[in-house]
Amino acid sequence: MELMTQHAFWNKHRPGCDEHYLVHQLRTDSDYLPELSRIAVKDGEVLGCIMYTKAKVVGVNGDHEVLTFGPLCVAPKWQGRGIGEFLLEETMTIARRKGYKGIVIFGEPDYYPRLGFKTCDAFGITTAAGENFDAFMGIELVKEGFKGITGEYYYADIYENLPEEDVERFSKAFPPLRKLSFPEHEAFQ
Ligand SMILES: CC(C)(COP(=O)(O)OP(=O)(O)OC[C@H]1O[C@@H](n2cnc3c(N)ncnc32)[C@H](O)[C@@H]1OP(=O)(O)O)[C@@H](O)C(=O)NCCC(=O)NCCS
Structure with a gap:
């Protein structure tokens, strides 16, 4: 799953990526929700994954539990075949059944609105800094x-806590990939 995640995110939002290390660390994180998280598998090959964690909205009337997920990713050669949407729909159904009210994410503003997400x-x-922007989205379950x-x-x-040196150390166990810069990375800085 880590390898698939690395390939899905490599050079996507920045040169290289750290999401494969995030997946690895999430497995043992106290906020991780394995009961909602799923992988898509075909003939023993991991095609995609979605991992959920606990999150909250803090307002004048108290703390409210919400969900978030990340990463959601699909192996490059399997993208565009509905696997991402399937993983999301399936897990939203499970979350709804478990009584969760909604999901908040930072994600691709061009992808999630088609699945019902709104800013x-x-x-x-708002974010903890009191901001709103296109990539900050939610959906009511x-x-x-x-x-x-x-x-x-x-x-x-x-x-927010994936030290670069830890990512580099972890990545040494993977076949080497070349880091490349692309103009579209600026949108993610
Ligand atoms: C984003 C991602 C999870 C979508 O999964 P998927 O299985 O490829 O997507 P689906 O098959 O469900 O949906 C495909 C549609 O979404 C569109 N789409 C996919 N990624 C998109 C993106 N980043 N921005 C806008 N549209 C996107 C495709 O163009 C396609 O559109 P069409 O149906 O009009 O042809 C997958 O492409 C991926 O892993 N990308 C790299 C990692 C990533 O960026 N993850 C999301 C982080 S927030």
């Missing part, structure tokens, strides 16, 4: 799932 300003949810859930969004530390 978080629609829900009265039930009708009016975010009703009464307004405030600032906080997510697991692990997403």
Whole structure:
């Protein structure tokens, strides 16, 4: 799964990537939710994965539990065949059944709206810094799932705590890949 994730994200948002190390670290993180996370497998090959963690929205009326996920990824040669959408729909069904109200993510603003995500300003949810922007999105798992859930969004530390040297050390166990810079990386800085 780590290898598939590395290939899915390599040079995608920056030269190289750290998402394969994120996947590895998430497995043992206290905020990780394995009961919601899934991999897509065909003939023993991992084609894609989605990993969920606990998150919260902190407002004047208290803390509200929400979900987030990341990474969601599909092996490059299997992309564009509906696997990403399938992983998301399946896991949203499980989350809904378990009583979760909604999901908040930082993600691709051109991909998630087609799956029903809206920018978080629609829900009265901001980042911890009080910001809203296109990549900051949410979806209600039930009708009016975010009703009464307004405030600032906080997510697991692990997403912000992947030291470069640890990523490099971890990556040495993988077949070498070349890091490349592309103009579109600027949008992710
Ligand atoms: C984004 C990703 C998970 C989508 O999974 P997928 O199985 O390829 O997507 P699906 O088959 O469900 O959907 C395909 C559609 O989404 C579009 N799409 C895929 N990635 C997109 C992106 N980054 N931005 C905009 N549209 C995108 C495709 O063009 C296709 O559109 P079409 O149906 O009109 O032809 C996958 O492409 C991936 O792993 N990308 C690299 C890692 C990544 O960026 N993950 C998301 C981080 S937020």
